[in-house]
Amino acid sequence: MHTLIVIDRLPYGDWHGREALDMAFSLAAFDRPVTLLFRGAGVNWLRPGQSADQLSQKSVERNLSAATIFGVSALLADKAALRQYRLSSDQLSQSASETDLTPAFYKQFDAVVVL
Amino acid sequence: MAMPVPQRNNEGFLENADEWSPSVAINIAAESEILLTGKHWEIIELLRQFYKQYEISPPSNRLFVKAVKEQLGEIKGNSIYLMQLFPGTPAKTACRIAGLPRPTNCL
C-alpha cells in the first residue's frame, strides 16, 4: 500500500505542511511506501536558500532534506505550480520530479492524504 | 572532582543545547553506567551532525536506526547494536548523551 502525502500550503505561515511531513516520516518509520507531493503554493517548500531563524522557526528546507534518509520514496512537484511560482526543477532545494497532476497520476497511489 | 553539570530537565536532557561538551556527555553517560567508547562517540557525532544538518533529531527510535543505517551501514544501523551501546530506548538515551532535545514520543 503506497500513500501519497500532499503539501499544498505555503511554508512558515501555518503548521499544516510540518504536520503532513510528520505523517510521511511515520509511514517511512514503519517501512510503508510513501511519496511526498508539493502541489500549488506548496511548491515553495522546495525554494532553495530558506533562512527562517528570524522567524524563530526551523527551516523546512532542512527538515525536509531528512525525508530520503528516513525512507520517503520520492519527492514530486506540481509542474504547473512550479511555473506559476517561477521555480525551475533544476534549482529546487531537493531533487524533486516534475509531475502533471492528472487523474491517472493520483490513481497510482492507494491512499492520498492532504491536511 | 569537578564535573560539569549544566542545568537539565527531569529526564536528564540538557535545558540548553549550547552547554554540551564531550565531558558533559561522559558525565551524563556515567549516570546510566555507560562508559563511552569509540563506538559510542561515532553514534554521538552522527546524531549531532544529523541535528545540525536537518534541525531535527530522528523523531522515533525506528527513524534513529534508519538514520544510522543510512550513514554507517547495516552492521551498525540495527536496533540490537544500538541497544547494546545505548540501553533502554536507544534514540532517547543517545539523544540525552549527545545533548539533543528530548524526543516527543511521537511514534
Place this chain on the structure above:
Amino acid sequence: MPTLHIINKAPDHPRFPACLRALAEDDTLVLIENAVMALVFESLPLPPCYALRADVNARALSESSVTGVKMIGYAGLVVLTETHQRVMNW
C-alpha cells in the same frame, strides 16, 4: 479504481480546482460544508455530483436550483463510502 472525492472547501479555495482536475471519468464528487457554495458559484464547470443536504439547507441554497446535483444525507454519504473502496478528502 473509482474514487470518492469529498471536498469541504469553498469554491474559491485553491483546493477546489485542484480537486476538479483530479476527477476521473468513473469518480464521484461530494460537496460538504463550505463546498456546497459551488452550487451557486458563477461559471464553475461543476460536474454531476452530490451535495450534503444539511450543509445546503444551512446556507440557504435551494435544493432544486442546480441540475445534476443530488442531495444526500449523512446516511447517503456512508453508502457512497461503501461503494467506493478509495476515498480522497480535499
Place this chain on the structure above:
Amino acid sequence: MTRSPALSYTLVISGAPYTSQAPQSALAFAKALISGGHKLDRVFLYGDGVYLASSLVTPPSDEVNWTQLWSEFLMQTRTPAVACIASALRRGILDSAEQTRYEQPASNIAEPFEMAGLGDWVEATMTSSRILYFLPTD
C-alpha cells in the same frame, strides 16, 4: 435487501471545534456509519483537531459543547479515540503522564480521549477498511 458487508472506519479529525465544522461533520458521519451497520475502529485527532479533546472547552450555555457530545458518543459506543501526542503537546493538551513528564501545572484531556503517537494512525491505514479525514475549512 442486499447490503454490502460491514466495513471498519477510522475518522481523522484535523479541524478544531468552533474554528471549523470538522468535529460536527465527523460526529454526524460517525453516527450514520454505525446506524448503517459498520464499525468505527477509532477516532484520531490530528493538528488543530486535538482541541476537541480539551476538557476545558467552555462554550456559552446555549451553544453545543462539541467535546462533551463527542465524549458521550465515544463512551456509549466504546470507541477508542486518541489525540496525536506531538500535535497535542504543542497546543497545550496534556494527559497526566505528559503533565508529569514536562512538569506542567495541569492536565486537561477529556475522557475518554487518550494520547498516542502517529503510529496509531499508521496502523489505521493498514487495518481499517476506510479512513476519512475531516479537515479545516480554510
